[in-house]
Amino acid sequence: GQQLNQSPQSMFIQEGEDVSMNCTSSSIFNTWLWYKQDPGEGPVLLIALYKAGELTSNGRLTAQFGITRKDSFLNISASIPSDVGIYFCAGQLGYTGNQFYFGTGTSLTVIP
C-alpha cells in the first residue's frame, strides 16, 4: 500500500506555542484529510483539502494541500492543553475511489 510519512513523530510544546507538522508521500494525491485522535476514541475529521495549493482553516487550525500534490501541512496556532492527541493525515489517490491511506501519525503533547 501507499506510505504516508508524517513528521515529526512526536512533539512536546509549551501552551501558547504554534505547531507545524507535515505529511509526505511518493505518490500524487487528489484529496488530503487531517484527523485528530484522542485516547480511547476514533479519529475526528479536522480539515479536508481537495485542490493543490488550497489553504483551509478551522479555528486555530490551518492546513495546506501542497503544490506538488505529494504533501500536506497542518499548523496549530496558540496551542492549548486540549490540542493533545495524535494527528493523522490521510490521502486519496483518485477522485472516486474508496481507499484513503493514513499517515504514521504525529503525537502532540502540550505542557501547561
Add this chain to the structure above:
Amino acid sequence: SAVISQKPSRDICQRGTSLTIQCQVDSQVTMMFWYRQQPGQSLTLIATANQGSEATYESGFVIDKFPISRPNLTFSTLTVSNMSPEDSSIYLCSVADGLGQPQHFGDGTRLSIL
C-alpha cells in the same frame, strides 16, 4: 455528521474464539468501512462493506478471517474469526456520504486476545 456507534467498546477474548463487532449509524450512509489500528500504529483499511453483497477486501485481509455483513444502509458487522494474540487491535468503523468523500469514524472496539 452521522453519529456512529460501535459495540462492544472493548473486549478480552480467548484465542481461537470469534467476536462480532457491530456498527450502527443514525442515518443512511452510502459507504461503510472497517479499519484496524494496531497498538501505537496508524489505520489500515480491512474492507469496504457493501450493502447486500460481499465486502471488498484489501490486500492481506480475507473473508474467512474477517467476515463482514451489511444488511442495510445503517448497519454493518465485522467478525474477527479464530482469534490469536496478533489480532489484538482497535477495530474502527467509518462511514462516508459517497465515493471519495471524507470518512467519519466510530470510537472503535478495543480487542485483546489472551
